[in-house]
Amino acid sequence: MTSDDIATSATAKRRLLTGDRPTGKLHLGHYVGSIANRVKLQDEYDCYFLIADLHMLTTKPEKEAIDALRANVHDMVLDYLACGIDPKRSTIYLQSAIHAVYEMNLFFGMLVTLPRLSRLPSIKEMAKAAMMEDESVPFGLIGYPVLQAADILMPKSHLVPVGKDNEAHIEITREIARRFNFLYGDTFPEPAAMIGDVPTLPGIDGKGKMSKSLGNAIFLSDDPPSVAKKIRSAYTDPNRIRADIPGNVEGNPIFSLHDAFNTNKQEVEQLKARYREGTVGDVEVKEKLIVALEAFLSPIRQRRAEFERESGLVEQIIYEGTLRTKEIADQTLADMKKAMGLSGLWNKISRKARERMEKKGSV
Ligand code: ATP
Ligand code: MG
Numbered sequence: 367m368t369s370d371d372i373a374t375s376a377t378a379k380r381r382l383l384t385g386d387r388p389t390g391k392l393h394l395g396h397y398v399g400s401i402a403n404r405v406k407l408q409d410e411y412d413c414y415f416l417i418a419d420l421h422m423l424t425t426k427p428e429k430e431a432i433d434a435l436r437a438n439v440h441d442m443v444l445d446y447l448a449c450g451i452d453p454k455r456s457t458i459y460l461q462s463a464i465h466a467v468y469e470m471n472l473f474f475g476m477l478v479t480l481p482r483l484s485r486l487p488s489i490k491e492m493a494k495a496a497m498m499e500d501e502s503v504p505f506g507l508i509g510y511p512v513l514q515a516a517d518i519l520m521p522k523s524h525l526v527p528v529g530k531d532n533e534a535h536i537e538i539t540r541e542i543a544r545r546f547n548f549l550y551g552d553t554f555p556e557p558a559a560m561i562g563d564v565p566t567l568p569g570i571d572g573k574g575k576m577s578k579s580l581g582n583a584i585f586l587s588d589d590p591p592s593v594a595k596k597i598r599s600a601y602t603d604p605n606r607i608r609a610d611i612p613g614n615v616e617g618n619p620i621f622s623l624h625d626a627f628n629t630n631k632q633e634v635e636q637l638k639a640r641y642r643e644g645t646v647g648d649v650e651v652k653e654k655l656i657v658a659l660e661a662f663l664s665p666i667r668q669r670r671a672e673f674e675r676e677s678g679l680v681e682q683i684i685y686e687g688t689l690r691t692k693e694i695a696d697q698t699l700a701d702m703k704k705a706m707g708l709s710g711l712w713n714k715i716s717r718k719a720r721e722r723m724e725k726k727g728s729v
Contacts, residue, residue, distance in 0.1 A: 382407055383523040383557075385416030385461070388438040389426065392445035393583035394659075395576035398564035398626050399529030405450040407527070413456035414521050414691065417442060417684070420461045421514070424507040425496035425579075443680045445586050448670035453683040459691040460684055461517065466695035470516035473702060475509060477545040478538060483508050486538075488531050495579050515539040519546075520695045523557045530565035531575060550705040564626045568619040572601030584659070586666050593663065594656050597623075602648050609647030620651055628658035 384400055386392065392401070404413065417439050422431060443458060451458070461467065483489070489510060493503045506513075511534075518526055518539045526536050536559035543554040566575045569582025576583045584596055602620050606613040615621045615638045624634045633654065640646035673679060703709035 379410070379412040380524040381414065381521050382411035382525045382527065383414040383416065383518050383521055384527050385418045385517065386442060387418045387422045387578075388435055388442050389422055389431075390438060390578035391441045391585040391587050392449075393576055393578060393585050394623070394627070395529065395564075395567035395569075395583065396445075397449065397586065398567050399562040400527045401446070401449050401451070403527035403560055403562055404456075407525070408452060408455045411525060412521075414523070415446065415451060415456060415458045416461050416517055417459065418461050418517070420467075421510060424504065424510050424513075425492060425498070427504075427506075439684070440680050441587070443684060444670050444673055447673045447680075447683075448586065448666045453687065457687040457690055458683055459688040463688045464520065464691055464695045466692075466699040467513075467516045467520055469699055470520060470695075470702065471509070471513045473706070474515050474519075474542050474546070475512050477542050477549075478512060480508070482538070482541075483511060486511065486534055488534055491531070491574075495577065511535040511538040512542070515542045518557055519543055519554050520698050521691070522554055522698060524555050525560055526557050527560040527562065529567075529575075530561055533559050533561060546702075546705075550702075550707075553701055553705050564622070567626060568617075568622050570596055570600035570619055572604075572617075572619050586663065587670055588663070589667075590660060590664075593659055597652050597656050597659070600652070602651075606648070609649075610644045612644045613641045613648075615641055620648070620655055624651070624655055624658065627662045628655065629661070630658070 382404075384404065386396060386400075404415065407413065419435055419439070422435070439460070446458060447453070489503075489507060492510070493500070493507060498507075514532075514535050515538060518536070519542070526532075526539075528536065536557065540556045543556050547553055568574065569576040569580055570584065571580070571582040573582065574580070584593055588596070597620070600620060603613040603618050621634075621638060621641075624637065628634050637646060637651050637654065641651060700709065
């Protein structure tokens with residue numbers, strides 16, 4: 367290493383990677399779980415945001431889902447831009463175009479056991495959300511965290527901002543990185559998960575986390591009447607049949623949303639106190655939430671509309687980001703094969719074969 371290299375590595379930014387499956391538009395859960403941290407860390411880290419279309423195939427391999435990718439990817443990147451992800455500072459790329467990751471996925475699959483992956487509750491939950499019986503869970507879904515490890519280790523990331531449901535997957539990435547380093551020599555940093563301020567935002571049906579695939583989400587691009595309609599029909603405390611009896615704030619998605627998005631903390635505390643003693647109705651709590659959500663969503667919606675008017679912008683951002691990422695991925699794959707001692711094998715075999723064939727006059 368020259369002194370120049372040392373100076374570069376000392377000043378080079380650490381890398382951050384995270385992403386989303388392009389299965390629909392982004393929702394409030396994505397924002398508090400991961401996007402807020404991405405926007406905040408853009409200057410401090412060299413950031414990579416992947417559009418995880420290969421990960422979509424783990425639960426949606428059908429042709430219709432693939433055909434819907436174009437529109438979903440477009441929507442998702444518009445959501446990124448509207449939230450403040452800046453393509454001049456951060457790289458947005460398409461996972462399926464980075465072929466080196468397919469190979470990394472195969473190598474990493476050798477470094478983790480099947481029972482370790484099969485035990486993960488998050489995979490069971492994804493299977494459930496996709497209406498899959500235990501017997502119909504594909505090999506690819508069990509391998510979801512391995513492919514995720516390939517994505518994360520591809521640019522040798524240090525930090526991964528994700529929602530709580532993904533924390534166990536980052537632990538798998540760490541184990542794979544450790545195992546690789548142990549077997550073949552130091553190649554990867556052990557990346558850390560960074561969980562958002564709201565680790566799991568509940569859905570408006572009160573049944574679990576807000577999720578694109580569960581029909582319980584408020585999308586960042588929802589218009590005001592849709593937001594109001596969703597909140598007015600959202601699940602609250604089911605035992606509270608009248609406004610003058612005490613209600614439960616805990617486990618009540620309306621209050622989780624107030625906590626996450628209402629910037630008037632005093633109002634939230636007062637509403638909670640009145641709800642607990644039975645002096646405020648669901649209607650008032652919900653109407654105040656609608657106002658708070660509008661204050662948060664309206665600038666996002668406005669920026670989204672501005673970016674949407676620029677035809678080809680989203681495609682150019684993905685194109686440039688993907689070309690940049692390809693180079694990094696190829697370099698990491700070369701580092702991996704070299705560390706593993708695999709890189710020269712085919713070259714050596716072909717050289718030796720050609721020498722013999724030339725000698726025998728068969729070439
Ligand atoms: P799908 O239904 O297709 O799985 P999803 O809504 O669960 O979609 P993902 O693309 O799986 O979204 O998740 C992208 C990122 O957003 C992950 O880091 C995930 O942890 C985070 N995230 C998703 N939903 C929530 C939520 N309700 N609360 C906090 N973080 C979330
Ligand atoms: Mg998910």
